[in-house]
Amino acid sequence: MSDPIATIETEAHAAIAAAADPAALDAVRVAFLGKSGRVTALLKTLGSMDGEARKSFGAAVNALKTGLAAALDQRRALLESVAMEAQLKAERIDITLPARPTRTGSIHPISRTIEELTALFGAMGFTAKDGPDIEDDWYNFGALNIPAHHPARAMMDTFYLKAAGRNRPMVLRTHTSPLQIRTMLGQTPPIRVIVPGRTYRSDHDATHSPMFHQCEGLVIDRGITLAHLKGCLVDFLRAYFEIPDLKARFRASYFPFTEPSMEIDIAWDRKTGTIGAGSDWLEILGSGMVHPNVLANCGIDPREYQGFAFGMGVERITMLKHGIPDLRSFYESDVRWLAHYGASPLAPVTLHEGSAP
Numbered sequence: 001m002s003d004p005i006a007t008i009e010t011e012a013h014a015a016i017a018a019a020a021d022p023a024a025l026d027a028v029r030v031a032f033l034g035k036s037g038r039v040t041a042l043l044k045t046l047g048s049m050d051g052e053a054r055k056s057f058g059a060a061v062n063a064l065k066t067g068l069a070a071a072l073d074q075r076r077a078l079l080e081s082v083a084m085e086a087q088l089k090a091e092r093i094d095i096t097l098p099a100r101p102t103r104t105g106s107i108h109p110i111s112r113t114i115e116e117l118t119a120l121f122g123a124m125g126f127t128a129k130d131g132p133d134i135e136d137d138w139y140n141f142g143a144l145n146i147p148a149h150h151p152a153r154a155m156m157d158t159f160y161l162k163a164a165g166r167n168r169p170m171v172l173r174t175h176t177s178p179l180q181i182r183t184m185l186g187q188t189p190p191i192r193v194i195v196p197g198r199t200y201r202s203d204h205d206a207t208h209s210p211m212f213h214q215c216e217g218l219v220i221d222r223g224i225t226l227a228h229l230k231g232c233l234v235d236f237l238r239a240y241f242e243i244p245d246l247k248a249r250f251r252a253s254y255f256p257f258t259e260p261s262m263e264i265d266i267a268w269d270r271k272t273g274t275i276g277a278g279s280d281w282l283e284i285l286g287s288g289m290v291h292p293n294v295l296a297n298c299g300i301d302p303r304e305y306q307g308f309a310f311g312m313g314v315e316r317i318t319m320l321k322h323g324i325p326d327l328r329s330f331y332e333s334d335v336r337w338l339a340h341y342g343a344s345p346l347a348p349v350t351l352h353e354g355s356a357p
């Protein structure tokens with residue numbers, strides 16, 4: 001009769017060596033060392049033995065048990081390290097691959113120009129304000145010395161809105177002046193504000209959009225003169241266009257809300273398109289000394305306080321600075337146009353102090 005211990009030992013070691021993965025190895029452990037395993041069965045036979053035979057058989061089975069447990073542990077460690085090796089190989093990351101490109105958005109040129117206006121005028125002590133697009137007729141016209149049947153109302157192609165329970169119509173603001181009116185009514189001078197924002201006129205062709213942007217500015221204090229207006233606006237134009245010796249001229253004009261009124265032209269060369277010098281002129285700003293009636297309408301005594309005001313088209317100054325040829329492209333949301341003319345969000349607006357004369 002063969003030795004049962006030697007037989008089990010041989011078969012167990014063969015099974016352990018043949019186990020290809022941790023699950024198979026566990027099945028081998030159960031078959032030999034489990035509750036109804038073959039080694040456990042041998043131990044159960046001890047009860048019916050006695051004396052020396054029991055002692056030596058018991059020692060031999062225990063030695064078998066310890067030997068198999070060690071072999072199982074060793075095999076398990078080997079299988080686990082092989083599995084880990086395979087996983088590391090399969091999940092390897094090539095850190096030398098170039099990163100996938102990320103799509104970065106860009107700042108719309110209108111937004112960027114408004115940021116620039118806010119920074120440039122901010123450095124001159126102006127606060128930027130914004131307010132409602134839908135305005136009371138009086139803030140848009142009446143307060144600005146534009147009476148009910150004044151031709152300027154027809155000129156501005158106003159969008160009128162029906163407002164239930166009101167006797168005055170509401171309008172989509174035709175300029176940003178209403179907010180300056182609100183500022184004068186709510187604040188005592190000195191006042192220095194700019195109001196960039198959306199404005200509306202019922203006018204639509206290649207060079208007019210029913211919604212466009214304006215930036216107006218207002219300064220009110222004691223002793224404000226045309227000299228302040230000229231100095232402030234020439235400084236602004238030179239800083240905005242980054243041309244320290246930009247040539248500008250002041251041309252008499254008319255607005256109902258300023259007296260005197262003047263338009264400001266900058267020099268350019270029609271043939272080369274160069275801005276700042278040349279024998280042609282581009283209209284760029286409307287301006288004037290605030291009309292005494294407008295001050296009085298806002299509760300400011302025109303004998304004590306004077307001021308100047310100005311207004312410009314944001315699209316227009318943006319087109320001139322960046323060479324954008326078509327007004328309509330601003331509102332088309334063409335991603336290629338935005339990628340080309342948009343500004344980097346990572347390059348914030350800076351003041352070009354060095355370009356001041």
Ligand code: 2NL
Nearest residue numbers: 177180257286287309310311312313
């Ligand atoms: C233009 C002309 C201008 C003003 C706007 C203004 C505002 C108040 C009082 C007086 Cl509250 N004036 N604004 C003055 C002169 C010209 O804009 O051509 N804009 C594009």
